[in-house]
Amino acid sequence: MRKLATGMKSKRVGGTLALFAGVALSALATQPAAAQGKQLTLCWAAWDPANALVELGKDFTKQSGIEMKYEFVPWTSYADRFLNELNSHGRLCDLIIGDSQWIGGAAENKWYVKLNDFFAKENISMDDFVPATVTGYSQWPKNTTNYWALPAMADAVGWTYRKDWFSRPDIQAAFKAKHGRDLAPPKTYDELKQIAEFFQGREIDGKKVYGAYIFTERGSEGITMGVTNVLYNYGFNYDNPKKPYQMQGFVNSADAAKGLEFYKELYKCCTAPGMTNAYMQEGLDAFKSGQVAMQMNWFAFFPGLYKDPNVGGDRIGFFVNPAGPKAHFTQLGGQGISVVATSDHKDDALKYIKWFAQPAVQQKWWELGGYSALKAVVEAPGFPKSAPFAPQFLESMAIVKDFWAEPSYAQLLLDMQKRVHDYVVADKGTSQQALDLLVKDWSKVFGEQGKRVAAE
Amino acid sequence: MTTITQPDDAAISRIPSQTDSRSVLRTRGLSDRTIAWLFVAPTIALLLAINIFPLIWMIRLSFTSLNLSMSYLPLRVVGLDNLSDILTDEDVWLRLQTTARFVISSVTLQVIVGFGLALLINRQFRGHSFWTTIILLPMMLSPAVVGNFWTLLFQPQIGPFNYMISLFTGVPPSSFSMTGEVGLAPWTIVLVDTWMWAPYVMLICLAGLRSIPDYIYEAAEVDRASAWRQFWSITLPMTVPFLMLAVLFRAIENFKMFDMVNLLTSGGPGSTTELVSITLKRAAFEKWRTGYSSALAIILFVTVFGAANIYVKLLNRVKQR
Numbered sequence: 001m002r003k004l005a006t007g008m009k010s011k012r013v014g015g016t017l018a019l020f021a022g023v024a025l026s027a028l029a030t031q032p033a034a035a036q037g038k039q040l041t042l043c044w045a046a047w048d049p050a051n052a053l054v055e056l057g058k059d060f061t062k063q064s065g066i067e068m069k070y071e072f073v074p075w076t077s078y079a080d081r082f083l084n085e086l087n088s089h090g091r092l093c094d095l096i097i098g099d100s101q102w103i104g105g106a107a108e109n110k111w112y113v114k115l116n117d118f119f120a121k122e123n124i125s126m127d128d129f130v131p132a133t134v135t136g137y138s139q140w141p142k143n144t145t146n147y148w149a150l151p152a153m154a155d156a157v158g159w160t161y162r163k164d165w166f167s168r169p170d171i172q173a174a175f176k177a178k179h180g181r182d183l184a185p186p187k188t189y190d191e192l193k194q195i196a197e198f199f200q201g202r203e204i205d206g207k208k209v210y211g212a213y214i215f216t217e218r219g220s221e222g223i224t225m226g227v228t229n230v231l232y233n234y235g236f237n238y239d240n241p242k243k244p245y246q247m248q249g250f251v252n253s254a255d256a257a258k259g260l261e262f263y264k265e266l267y268k269c270c271t272a273p274g275m276t277n278a279y280m281q282e283g284l285d286a287f288k289s290g291q292v293a294m295q296m297n298w299f300a301f302f303p304g305l306y307k308d309p310n311v312g313g314d315r316i317g318f319f320v321n322p323a324g325p326k327a328h329f330t331q332l333g334g335q336g337i338s339v340v341a342t343s344d345h346k347d348d349a350l351k352y353i354k355w356f357a358q359p360a361v362q363q364k365w366w367e368l369g370g371y372s373a374l375k376a377v378v379e380a381p382g383f384p385k386s387a388p389f390a391p392q393f394l395e396s397m398a399i400v401k402d403f404w405a406e407p408s409y410a411q412l413l414l415d416m417q418k419r420v421h422d423y424v425v426a427d428k429g430t431s432q433q434a435l436d437l438l439v440k441d442w443s444k445v446f447g448e449q450g451k452r453v454a455a456e
Numbered sequence: 457m458t459t460i461t462q463p464d465d466a467a468i469s470r471i472p473s474q475t476d477s478r479s480v481l482r483t484r485g486l487s488d489r490t491i492a493w494l495f496v497a498p499t500i501a502l503l504l505a506i507n508i509f510p511l512i513w514m515i516r517l518s519f520t521s522l523n524l525s526m527s528y529l530p531l532r533v534v535g536l537d538n539l540s541d542i543l544t545d546e547d548v549w550l551r552l553q554t555t556a557r558f559v560i561s562s563v564t565l566q567v568i569v570g571f572g573l574a575l576l577i578n579r580q581f582r583g584h585s586f587w588t589t590i591i592l593l594p595m596m597l598s599p600a601v602v603g604n605f606w607t608l609l610f611q612p613q614i615g616p617f618n619y620m621i622s623l624f625t626g627v628p629p630s631s632f633s634m635t636g637e638v639g640l641a642p643w644t645i646v647l648v649d650t651w652m653w654a655p656y657v658m659l660i661c662l663a664g665l666r667s668i669p670d671y672i673y674e675a676a677e678v679d680r681a682s683a684w685r686q687f688w689s690i691t692l693p694m695t696v697p698f699l700m701l702a703v704l705f706r707a708i709e710n711f712k713m714f715d716m717v718n719l720l721t722s723g724g725p726g727s728t729t730e731l732v733s734i735t736l737k738r739a740a741f742e743k744w745r746t747g748y749s750s751a752l753a754i755i756l757f758v759t760v761f762g763a764a765n766i767y768v769k770l771l772n773r774v775k776q777r
Contacts, residue, residue: 080741087524087744108528219722274612276636276725291613407526411743418727426638426726449526 039067040348043082043093044335046072047280048304049153052369059364060355066348075280076220083410086111086340094343095352097152097335100136105407107140112148112338118350119147124357130154132400133373137336142405149336150353151373153300156321156396157229157331158389160287160305161185161294163317165204174198185319189230189262192294192322196270199293211270213286213295214263216425217279223424224403224416225279226296227263228331232401233324234259245446245453252435255326260431262324264424276425287311296321298333299396302389303369318389320396332400334371408445415441518750525744538751548752551732558645558717558731559710565650566706567699570657575691577658578665595655603719606648610634610720635721641729645717649710657702664698665691700771704764711760732756 042057044050050072057068071092073081079099085092086106098106106112115138119126126134126147133151140148165171166183175183175198186192196211203209215226228236235255240246250256267275272291275282280297284304287295288311306312321330337356339349355361362374366386371393372378384391404412416438423434443453486494518539521532542548577588594602609617610633618629634644668690676686714733717723723730736756740749 083525083744084741087527105525108526110528217722218724218726219718272613273630274633274636276633277722407528408523410525411745414738414742421724422726425636425724426728428726448521448523450529 038065038345038348039069040094040345040352041069041071041092042095042097042352043071043073043085044097045078046074047300049300049370052365055368056361056365056370059361060352063355064348064351066351068352076217079220079410089342091342091344093340094345094349095337096340097337098149099335100332101403101405101409101413103137103140103148103336104405104409106338107146107148108407110341113341113346113350115147115150115339115353116145118353122354122357124150124354128375130373130375130378130397132332132397133334133336136332136400136402136405137334137373140405149338150357151334152337152356153334154371154373154378154393154397155298155300155332155334156393156400157225157296157333158299158302158321158392158396159185159294159296159319160302161317161319162290162292162311162315164315165199165209165293166317171204185317186322189233189266189322189324193262193266193270196266196294200270207290209290210272210286210292211294212266213275213278213283213292213297214266214271215279215283215296216267216271216275216277216421217282218277218417218421218425220279221413221417222277222279223420224413225331225333227260227420227424228401228403229296229321229329230263230266230324231256231259232329232331233322233327234262235324235326238404245451247439247442247453251442252432252439254432257431257435259324260420260423260434263420264431267424299371299389299393300333302393303387306388316388318392320392320399329399329401330396332402334373406446406449408449411445412442415445514750514753517747518754520747522746523744524746534747538748539755541748542752542755547727548732548735550727551730551735554642554728554730555711555732557642558649558713558729559707561643562646562649562653562710563703563706565646566654566657567703569650569654570702571661571695571699573654573658574661574665577662591658592655594652597652599652599716600719602648602652603716606644606651607635607720610644612636636725638725638728641721641725645720645729648716648720649713652716653706653709657699657706660698660702660705661695664695667698668694697771697775700767700774704767704771707767708760708764711756 042053044053050070054068054070057070060066061068079102082093082096082098083102083105084090086096086098086109096112098112107114118124126138126145129138129151133154134147135142137151138147138149140146166185172183175181175195178198179194183195183198186195192212198211199209200211201208215222217223235253236259237250237253237256238247239250272286275286278286280301283295283297284301286292287297287305288308290311302318305316308316321328337353339346339353343349356365357374359374359376362372362377366372366377377383378394378397384394387393403409406412419434419438419441422428423431428434429437446453519533519535521529521534521537523529573591577584577591597605609615612618612630612633615629617634618632621627621632622629632640634640672690672694673686676690681689712733713731714737717729717731718734718737721729723734732752733756736749736752739745739752743749
């Protein structure tokens, strides 16, 4: 009996072992390199395009056998988390899709691998990418041929509006009666404010709605990424184009102060209650719940909004950031993909970048919901019709302007967050005082960095 | 009959000599003192590694220009520049004032509410244990949960808090924002902190109330002392040391308050609720001004340490009385 039981037991063990062996062999057959333990960790923000990237990355694993692992962090802690990781020479990330403003610090601190030799060897030309994305995401110093990233996710600030509300005859008629023109997506900020005021407090389908949603977040970068869209168009410049770091009269010009005042007026007149600390997600929530007529947000979210069952499809329209009295720009968003210098898998990470740069992969990236920066994709004849927001995206990418990308960008950003929020949301001082203080703050930061700041 | 056997010479020679210390150790093992040191050594090593060494390192860094986001720049010794920068910075003083206002308002409210709750809970009534547990719930939650939970409650359009206020006052619910208005936001963080930590003060006060012997009240009743008189002459004086302890704990905690306020208001609107701990976090881990933030941390440490010491001396004096 005992012998029989032992025999059965050994048979069972043998069967289990055979099963394990079978599973292991089949895994080996499908993913040879994965079984060798090859794995890359890619770090990025947790948002819609990240899901598209996970989907896209499956093709890379299939081709190379290298497993992809992802570390996605919410936007509000994205910079804190990953800059801390890079600063401490951590080994969490092999590849990082870092924000455009990080490029200066990442290059100077040698957090990223310089990609010039790799690009030359693999015949990857930066001329094949949209120029604004190359300058914004890859170059440091700017406008030189020193590349630290491959443009990965093109992005800019754009606007969505309720096309269904805009096209209602009763609303159309009421708007025309009040303003003597047709209700249409605004081309200028004055028009935008007029439309926002028109919708503010209006009852649509028995529900009170509000005019516009704009960024006001205090903690990370929100209000700065919002207000710059107005400031640029009112004549704000970061410095004298002829004298770098001369900010007096450019950051705090009378025109710039008017722009800041306008942003505050827009916030006061036409936003939903409680939007005192709101960024991307709050905007999406406000728009999706049918609260606002127009929403400022990043193009990256537009594919998801278009698919939304309540406000997507025919109900949503898109427009480019409106022009101001002095200029027409929009805030650059987006990121480049870089190899982290402390990674133990730099060769595999470079393989990923080589794979990612291929036109077919970039085309699929766009189709899945990412925003390609490759000219072959975005300048293809069919591109403008490939998505309802594609024409606005193309137009926006031609007029983008970015925040400082200096190594000290975080200090510069936090100073601006404070000064702008103090004025716009907390009603502290005047717009001119806020910008004067900003010049003072920024001059101090550049001074500490050893840059010569010209006073006049 | 008792027989005494004499040990033979060989056996005597096997007994170790008392002067041979090695042999003593071998036979008796380690001394008490050594054993004590062996037990304490890991704790001391840990303390040195995670407390003392970083503290010394921080003091060293506070005299430098180190900025971790620009670590390629040469490290300069700046002497007392960071300290003087901080002490002459108007913004830092404003943040300290904001912190002081927050600490004083929230601790005062917590003591009043906590003591009141303790007086109620100290009486025996039906469902006593149930209500004690309910009252203690907020302090068992994580500050992150509390921050997010109240953010939702304060939401002007869907938050129940505004609707409650509207019900009692008639003010439209979406016409005010508890976390977004300069006049309301500082009170909002005080309110939430009080909601969370008044039960903690209640627990300490309850311990004080339970430590008062019944015979004192019985004697007072014999003397026909009114309830108010008993409270004023017995309850309050005998719980004062406990109250002072609660004030000490809560004041130190609130001086360091970061998480809950950061989640509720991020220091806003503008800088209205920016406590000094938020300023420190921003300087250290967002602006990466390591030298500057080390100096600020030292100033805060010295302030809390000094104030707490003075307070403890005061507390001891009260206890002696």
